[in-house]
């Protein structure tokens with residue numbers, strides 16, 4: 353699989369739970385659309401949180417943590433698709449009305465790209481526009497505000513990379529780790545969402 357493949361970020365720290373199930377559904381949707389997608393589990397690539405040292409404020413906008421982490425943390429693996437993938441998916445549970453801490457650490461570490469863009473760096477400024485499809489899930493059975501914080505932050509973070517958000521899929525009432533794997537109707541709904549999204553890609557190797 354090339355580095356230019358579509359990517360699905362699965363962003364729960366819980367292995368085998370609802371997020372993982374939803375990510376597999378999206379991949380099924382890709383297969384039905386005749387496409388391939390790389391599945392990236394955030395928990396396999398832990399990142400050290402930003403320490404606000406602002407070493408990245410000036411060219412070459414390098415992150416001090418990238419330079420000093422031994423062994424290197426997961427940032428390079430997590431960041432690559434933001435620069436190269438033609439279409440992206442993010443599946444995450446809601447933790448306290450926001451994204452899980454592992455994702456927030458990843459998000460904060462993209463600050464160096466924000467500063468690169470601010471200073472007119474051509475690598476970031478010339479990225480082509482791409483679309484991200486978001487699937488968020490939480491335990492609460494209702495509540496319009498449950499996903500607001502996550503969506504706002506995702507929009508800001510992905511905007512750095514010229515990635516715009518498609519209409520998200522927002523799922524209430526999923527709590528126990530098998531809630532989604534026991535709900536075939538909802539799985540079908542997610543597969544359909546993925547299939548529709550992957551069908552938008554016209555030319556893909």
Ligand SMILES: Cc1cc2nc3c(=O)[nH]c(=O)nc-3n(C[C@H](O)[C@H](O)[C@H](O)COP(=O)(O)O)c2cc1C
Nearest residue numbers: 364366369370371445447448449490491492526527
């Ligand atoms: C630390 C923590 C905080 C959570 N906060 C919320 C919340 O604010 N609202 C909500 O509806 N569910 C909340 N949940 C429930 C999870 O969103 C829910 O269990 C989800 O299905 C977990 O997905 P997973 O199986 O992929 O890990 C929280 C769970 C944890 C562990």
